[in-house]
Amino acid sequence: MRPVGLYVERRSPLHALDPISKLVYAVCLALVPFVAGDLRVAFVVIVGNVVLLAIGRVLREGLIALAGVGFFLVTLFVVQGMVYPGNVTPLVRIGPLVLYLEGLAYALWLTARFVNLTLSAFVLLFTTRPADLVEELVQAGLPPRVGYVLLSVLQIIPSMAARISVIQDAQRSRGMETEGPVWVRVRALLPVLGPLVISSLVAMQERALALEVRGFGAPGPRTSYRLPWRHRLAWPARLAAVSALLLALIWRLAR
Amino acid sequence: MTGIIDVQGLTYRYPTGRTNALDDVSFTVETGQFFGIVGPNLAGKSTLCYALLGLVPQFFRGRYEGRVVVAGMDAGHTPVHELARRVGIVLQNPFTQLSGARLTVEEEVAFGLENFGVPRDEMRHWVEWAMEQVGITHLREKNPFLLSGGELQRLAIACMLAQRPDVLVLDEPTSQLDPRGTIEVFDCIARLRARGLTVVMVEHKLERLLEHADRLLLLAAGRVQACRTPSEVLESGLFQACGLALPAHVQIAAHFAARTASGALPLTVEHVAAALRAAQPLVEASGTLLAHAMEPPARRDEQLPPPAVAPAIALQDVQFAYPDGTRVFEGLSLALGDTGRGVRAAGTRHVAAGPGPIALIGENGAGKTTLVKLVAGLLRPQAGEILIDGQTIRRRTAAQIARTVGLVFQNPDDQLFKSRALDEAMFGALNLGLPPREAEQRARAALERVGLAELAEENPYDLSLGQRKMLALASVLAMQTPILILDEPTIAQDHPGVERIGRLVRELQAEGRLVIVITHDMEFVASYCPQVVVLARGEVLAAGSTRAVFARTELLHEAGLEPPATLRLARALGLAATPLTPGEFIQAWQRWRPGSLDARCPVDRP
Known part of the structure; x- marks a missing residue:
């Protein structure tokens, strides 16, 4: 059963840092280029994110995931290079196509912000178990019921995926073909979705019942089995992230 | 002893039901008792379990009459989470009993305690204790979703134990378990019972239930058929009348009218062995009980024609591992079916x-x-060959x-x-x-x-x-x-x-x-x-x-x-034969102890 999310199991200083600090970091640093409004700042933050991914020993995974959206970025350069409203200076001519300097510069600016946002998120997502993040948020004041819903979704999605494969097996053993052309695969959907939906509804009722007898509906304050995640660099890291955002604002105002 | 569970005139019908799931059910369970519930399918056993926790009627709604008092609380009206502080339940499917929101076994065990606001230090103590009771301490770091059926079943019990109930209700807790897992669960329940826990258990595996139960409630079509000691219920003939079968060793004891020192029907293999040894001379049983007990099940003695040529399966040096790396087979060779075709080619031992x-x-x-x-x-x-009728698949x-x-x-x-x-x-x-x-x-x-x-x-x-x-x-x-x-x-x-x-x-x-x-x-x-x-x-x-x-x-x-109970009984008595069914045992025992021949001994296997 593969868990939901991008988390990569490694040992690194970044993995050891508490999830909330990484969340604060990801939000602040993703915003820095937008607030600063300067391409140079965006590049500095991108370099910073790349260094952090390397410290977290997930740089390779991060770059591979980024390459996945490479096609979208290339299209962005072509489209903006051709049709950006402020285009005046032709730069490259490929047959009938002309790419303009202004359009390409704008695409670069969009791309820098997008890449930075993605890498900032990767710093959090590649080094933090989603469930750990939710747990910490609950301990920090998120209502436990909201936390439960988030956590159960994280757990139940992979278990449903496992169940789909069991149901597929059960139907294949009754002679249902699932391999071959698209129409064969589409036709095989209903016999899989039917049992999946119905058994999920039944499981939901049983789980609701089980939660009831485990005191989920009990009034009064809840406690937590987990110790809060403590890290000596938690507050310095959060402070640094917020400071970076403030500096970006000052940079913007000072220009 | 005082009654910790008191059910009087309980009648219940599900909102969509055409008939009553429970019909005028009344019984009492004393503190510290092991109370077994048995009955055929659709007897209302699970519904009765739900009623003890207040889930019927509070969760399922429907028409509810009568009164259910558990640990001094009226189960019909006390909120389920209040009842759950004193009464635990382990449902048939341990998988759906998981919270679905905890990453490790120990956190899963703690889930209920968190909801009840138990302080962390106290929680740690009880989580540890509950895991020890069911022997899952070594699994504490594992993801609950990755446990085997047996492990899940024990986890479900631990989750309830951690809440330290006075009454534990178990609805077929061993249905997913192998024989060893079943014995472990029953041993665990027996240990807890020795500490004063009251246990109510629905179970099809009668041999184990009879070993432990103080009283047995026989339920059929929502009505109580009998509620007495296990020996009395089994001897009443009602058991068979409800379509249930006596365990093999009890059938044998009934056939020979074997009795314990106190004159009761022996219920465990050991007690049946002792009673048979003591019976001098052996006598045939008579009356209703024998007639019911020895009715040849499903006419097993019917003569079927010899099989036509059957297909054959051969596995040759098969290696298989799951994508997560779990190795299952490393060179498995096995031949099944018709020896004439394909099987010999496999050359397997x-x-x-x-x-x-x-x-x-x-x-x-x-x-x-x-x-x-x-x-x-x-x-x-990943390697090896699987042949059906000599053809690779x-x-x-x-x-x-x-x-x-x-x-x-x-x-x-x-x-x-x-x-x-x-x-x-x-x-x-x-x-x-x-x-x-x-x-x-x-x-x-x-x-x-x-x-x-x-x-x-x-x-x-x-x-x-x-x-x-x-x-x-x-x-x-x-x-x-x-x-x-x-x-x-x-x-x-x-x-x-x-x-x-x-x-x-x-x-x-x-x-x-x-x-x-x-x-x-x-x-x-x-x-x-x-x-x-x-x-x-x-x-x-x-x-x-x-x-x-x-x-x-x-x-x-x-x-x-x-091994099946019949065979264990034969070994306990020192019989050299290998009887697999009660009929075979009776024949073997009669040969070994002449003078007690019973010409009516049934043949109950093909």
């Missing part, structure tokens, strides 16, 4: 061939289901193999999706490309064979679990495959259902099909499967005649299995 269905047995995780999935083409071996899709190998999964809800039982039964046959009319004929015939002919127009989801299992079986039967594999067909079946499946597998074998049954039910194997394959940790420990394999009790123990 493990052969299960000969008349009769083949049982595939072994503890949870031994590789039984993986093996049949390989044969059905649902999994592909390597290049055939699972759907193509399904023309030869019919596999009935353990959980029918993985298959059923039509809104009419008949359509469901036709699904497999239509997939084979048969014209609808022929598919319907075959489906109707298959429904008839599994006893669902009357329910052909019903929605499968209105059927009981036992009936849904029969329907899934019918849909594969209608495909008329030469090979039929059944994964745990007897789970959720009451005695008549088990007998029907037993008869069916023997008939199919006699028709020339190769039938393989995966099961933990050793009594079923002893009665209906003359051939057996014992798997342990991905290896074949033994294969061949069931009698020869079961005679090697040390081998069964190594595989985490327990």
